[in-house]
Amino acid sequence: MAGLLLAGTIAGVAWRARALTRSGALAAVAVGTAAVAAGWSWGTLLVAFFVAASLLTRLGEQAKQRRTASIVAKGGARDVQQVLANGGPFALAALGFTAAPSLPLMAFALGALAAATADTWATEVGTLAGGTPRSIRTLRPVPAGTSGGVSVVGTLASVLGALLLPALALALHWPTAVVAGAVAGGAAGALVDSLLGATLQARRRCARCGTDTERIVHDCGTATEHAGGVAWLDNDAVNLVSGVAGGLLAALLA
Numbered sequence: 001m002a003g004l005l006l007a008g009t010i011a012g013v014a015w016r017a018r019a020l021t022r023s024g025a026l027a028a029v030a031v032g033t034a035a036v037a038a039g040w041s042w043g044t045l046l047v048a049f050f051v052a053a054s055l056l057t058r059l060g061e062q063a064k065q066r067r068t069a070s071i072v073a074k075g076g077a078r079d080v081q082q083v084l085a086n087g088g089p090f091a092l093a094a095l096g097f098t099a100a101p102s103l104p105l106m107a108f109a110l111g112a113l114a115a116a117t118a119d120t121w122a123t124e125v126g127t128l129a130g131g132t133p134r135s136i137r138t139l140r141p142v143p144a145g146t147s148g149g150v151s152v153v154g155t156l157a158s159v160l161g162a163l164l165l166p167a168l169a170l171a172l173h174w175p176t177a178v179v180a181g182a183v184a185g186g187a188a189g190a191l192v193d194s195l196l197g198a199t200l201q202a203r204r205r206c207a208r209c210g211t212d213t214e215r216i217v218h219d220c221g222t223a224t225e226h227a228g229g230v231a232w233l234d235n236d237a238v239n240l241v242s243g244v245a246g247g248l249l250a251a252l253l254a
Helices: 002-016 022-038 040-058 061-068 080-099 103-129 152-171 176-199 235-253
Strands: 203-206 224-228
Touching (some): 002 022, 002 040, 022 040, 022 080, 040 080, 040 103, 061 103, 080 103, 080 235, 152 176
Antiparallel strands (some): 203 224
């Protein structure tokens, strides 16, 4: 009940601040309640992830939107799909830990959340820093906001993101083996995200101006067409897969 109250309060504040949509806030309440049910340290890790991600999203928000508006399908407030893609694996592991505590579940949860943090930091910091990213698959320059695009600054931010929550977990007295596994899982999950984004993620194209994009309707107002990749594998699905991959590696190593 305390976790429900805390999660509801934080989600309500985030909704009022337009960091979450209404559906995203409801999903955040569910994820947060599940986290605190496993223990207050779990809730602390989730809050740290959300606060850091929200602050980075707000940092230079208008400049980043100008650079990526024609490419990125979603921006601004996070909706239910985004909340569950990033926090869902952590919440499921928390529920499992509540029923049957185990070290692999702790490692999976922390690794999945570290992967989401690393990907978020890479995207937000890399976009804010400017410059032209390159495709991780071809190494050719790609527009800012293109899935699978990487930069030196973004990669460094990804490494720092992968370290953030494991460092906090260590301070919260989580087992060293769990923390070490999560660092590797976080970095690997972010790498999986970039590789999937450059290869299998759905790509669309605006028939009017010929621009590659992830948007269903391009910012010029024209409906886009499927141009490659797996049609159902959007950015949210890629985030979910990469989080699970990071969590599984962390659990294996731990």
